[in-house]
Amino acid sequence: MTASSFRALHHDRAAGDPLVLPGPWDAGSARVFADAGFPALATPSAGVAASLGYQDGATPPAEMFAAVARIVRAVSVPVSADVEGGYGLAPSELVERLLEAGVVGCNLEDSEGQATLKDPQRHADWLAEVRAAAGDALVINARVDTFLFGSGDPADAIARAKRYVAAGADCVYPIRVPTEVLPTLREGITGPLNMAAGPSPESVAELARHGATRITFGPGMQRYAMGAVGDLAATLRA
16 A cells, blocks of 8 residues: 555545554564554554663664564555654655655654654644655654643644644644543644544544544553563463
8 A cells, every 4th residue: 555545544534433553563463453454554652662672762763663664564554653753864864764664654743852842833844844855655644742741722732733734744643632622623623633542442432433533542552462461471470
């Protein structure tokens, strides 16, 4: 599937029928999700970091791109990659590294240092450079971190989202938005809207009812799996 085909999966969806993208953290988990019949996958940076022995945000770029490339090689479905804030790479180099890894999309966040929001216009200008470098070869999911590091004002999230869409983002992702605020964002944001669900059908269904177009899981699936392994280990040890 090309980026254009992947992009098309985000549009003309029936109400309550979002695009659900499981989050593989390694080649083995990617195969499990692909074999289950999902049309595409979206790697979580925190989940991949944990699988490599790093804290979220501390994975060396070379290791992140290598891990993503292994996931891509393991499956026949398209993969989008969470590459955090772009690792300080110039837009052209970032796009080159993503395409070398074989992905058709990427997450790019508007905060830095796991603490501070970027200036929205500066970030929008940077996104526009990424879009220019990528052409239509990548689906850009622009993360909006105002509910994570900012005031949590829906108006701020909507204003940032509009800038990012105007800059060429295909989808926006207001992370950690309270569910009750989601309809307000849905009304104010044009185009696909990504939301993070917990690893349960109930969580997916709730976000779908509130207008999510695309659903990802962040590191939730990796943590769920490690929790199950931990329970098994404790039982065996006992």
